[in-house]
Amino acid sequence: MKSPWAEMDDDLRLYFQALAEEPVPEEGVARGRVAYRGLVHALRPSSAPARSRGWVWRWALAAAFSLLLLWASGTVVARAASQALPGSPLYPLKRWHETWQLLRARSPQARIALHQEFARRRVHEMRDLLTQGRAQDLTPLLDDLLTHVDALATLAQAQPAAGPPGSDLTAEIQALLPATDPAYRTALLRALNALSQGQRFTGVLQQRQGTTWQVDGVEVLVAPDTLIQGLPQPGDVVEVVGDPLSPDRWQARWVRVAARAATDSVGDITVVGEIEPDDAGWRIGGHVFTVTDPDLARRIVPDTLVEVHLRWDPQREMWVAEAIQPKVTYTGRAQEFQGRVEAVEPGRVRIAGQWWDVPPEAKVEGALQVGVWAKVEAWQDAQGNWHVVEVETTRGGDEAPAEDEEHDEHDEREEEGHTPAAPARGPRAHVPQEPLA
Amino acid sequence: MATFSDEQHLLARARAWEQAALEAIYDRYAPGLYRYAARLLGDAHEAEECVAEVFARFLVALRQGKGPRRHLRAYLYRMAHNWIYDRFRERPTVPLDDLWPPPAATDNPAEHATRQWRAERLRRALRQLPPRQALVVSLRFLEGFSLEEVAAALGVRVGAVKALQHRGLTKLRQLLHEVEAP
Known part of the structure; x- marks a missing residue:
């Protein structure tokens, strides 16, 4: 066969000859072969069952795969699997690679950046799963999101110079809230709570007057974008996360009920x-x-x-x-809603087409009768039963109960997309809940 | 060199995730790809990374039902080339004229140094070519691809390969001459 170099002049041929004959160490090919075999095995189709080869072989493959991650600096896996969602054969690779990147990150700044990136990925994956109607697959993603967010909060406290972690991330989590089930919203709100780098204190809510609350003598300003969990009532112990404007005046980012008001103090x-x-x-x-x-x-x-x-x-x-x-295990599902009472039986009530257990310890305000409107706070146990914690009714049966000023604010925030939208059917969910004490 | 039908058969078995076929593909093409990457990159470690990425991408593509249906070798080299030029884009261009002066070729060590000097200058000059010209020139003159194989790698006609080759060599001569001129 005619050499392609024959088409060149002598000078140019010398250059190509020099580069073509440059010695190249060959060890890299052998190293790569081991890793490649590991990847072939790791990516094998699940429909083709692996032959039983004993633990030595499995460990060898695991080692080979680890070598691959080391060898390729992981970037290929990240690129190849970057779009993978849970359930995809590539998704474990994506998560492996993230773990590997975190292990390699030396500086706190690098770790902060990675945790932010991976938390954002989880949010995007949740969004994609919701688009595909796979809400039931969100749980492991939420767990991982919380892991990254907690790590971010810890790192940010240790590295104040790095600034607050992830305002973009906060916005993306907030954007996800309206589309998620109340059970998952609770976890998302916890993530937001962890990301909010404000200071916090806990005290007794003494008074609520519009957007100004009194907590243990401190004036707490509640803005339209303040996240409020539970229905804090005077006497409740609340946790306030926010920014102190002065020793006795705070701007709240977050208020949650830490404990309900004590009943009797004697006996x-x-x-x-x-x-x-x-x-x-x-x-x-x-x-x-x-x-x-x-x-x-x-x-x-x-x-x-x-x-x-x-x-x-x-x-x-x-x-x-x-x-x-x-007590029965709390599942993380809780909600507040309002609707018309359709039926009342001993120990349970049907509102908005669903039966709700009303245990003896539930706080009932007003007469629980068919036809009245009721505002209900309830939680779900591990068996899937809903338990009413508090129900408040109005006297008239035709009108929804008049909302107080704080609820009007909630409605405005819903319109702006800050808080969860009401479900199309069933009880209207107002605010996602923490476990109800 | 593998024949077309041989390669097609191997590829079909690889698509069925037959481990022996997948390993044969690696054994057949990885050494050449590694040398190719090492020559262009001038760095053995980066060449390893390049080959790793190329074969991992190849496996992932197969796993997703994508990847090449034919011209496997050309496909792998094109991926490698793209990876290398992506890497080049991340770095500033290295000037050709800051190399050490060419040694006088009077004895063996000097000849060796001269070859190194030429290899490095050509490597830098190739980086300055448009990527498609560089791919054609390197596959043709470093890897011994035929015009048809290069055409398959680029997905163009043989005539277009000849044109790219001509422009690439002309540009290389110009670059190397400019630098070499005292």
Whole structure:
């Protein structure tokens, strides 16, 4: 065959000859072969079952695949799998590569950038899944989103010079809120909470007057874009996240009910809520208490939903736990809505076409009768049953209850897309909820 | 060199995810791709990365039911070339005239240095060619592709390859002459 160099002049041929004959180390090809075999195996179609080759072979393949990630600096996997969604064979590669990138990141700034990028990816993936009608697949994405967001918050606190993490990310999460189920909104709101780098304090809500609330003597300004969780009522313990304008005046970014108002302060009470450690012992629903019975103390699992029977001890001047019972597990699903009462039976009520359990501890304001409008706060247990925590009715049956000023603000925010839109059917969801104590 | 039908058969087996076929493709083409990348990039580590990416992209494409239906070799080289020129775009162009002066070719070490000097200058000059001209020139004169194979790699007619080759060589002569002129 005629050499292509014959078409060149001598001078040019010398150049090509020099480059063509330049020695090239060949080890890279052998290294790449091992990694390539690992990738062939990793990408094999799931319909073709892998032959059983024992654990040695599997470990060898795992090692080979790790080598591939090292070898290719991971970029190819990221590019190839960048559009993959959960359920795609490439999606595990995408997540592997992210883990690998985080492991390689040395500086806090680099880690912040990666966590932001990966959190944003999860949000985009959630958006795509919702578009495909795959809302049931969101849970692992939410978990990972929260992991990245928590890491971001931690890194940002350690690196204040790096600035607040991800205003773009915050906007993207907020944009996702209206399209998601209330259960998932709770997790998204937690992510937003973690991203908000404002300071926070917890206190008793003393008064609500329009956009100005009083919390433990501090004037808290509530703006239209302030996120409000629960229906904070005077007497409730609330957590405020925001920016202090002065020692006694705050601009709130976030207000959530940390604990419902205590009932009686003397005698015996039963409180249902999440049990949390406290400097003085334990805390539930705003009540700090101690446990004198060692058997009882051993049964306490922090941050679980329990029912605690408390007795006031005048000598100690504090509550003492008499009994602690675990309650049904909270699923993360909670909502507030309003609708017409369609049927009432002992222990349950039908509103907006759905039956709701009304346990004895539920707070019922007004007469629960067929035909009245009711504003309901409810949560769902692990078995899928909805439990009413609070229901408020109006006397007349024809009109929806008059909203207070804060609810008007909620409606405005809904119109602007800040808060969740009402579902097309079923109860109208106002504000996503944290677990209801 | 693999015949057309041989390559087609291999590709069909690879599409069925037959491991032996997939490995044969690597064994057949990876060394040449690696040398090609190393020559153009001048860096063995980057060449490794390039080959890794090319073959991983190839596998992913096959897995997604895409990838080449024919001209596998041309397809792989085109991917490698694209990867290399993407990498070049991320970096400033390296001038040809800041190399050390050409050694006098009086003895073997000097000849060796002269070859290195020429190789590096050609590498830099190739970076300054338009990517399609560079692909044609490098596949033709470094990898020994026929005009038809290059045409398959670019997806153009043989006449267009000849035109690109002519323009590429003319530009190379110009670049190398300008730099070499004292």
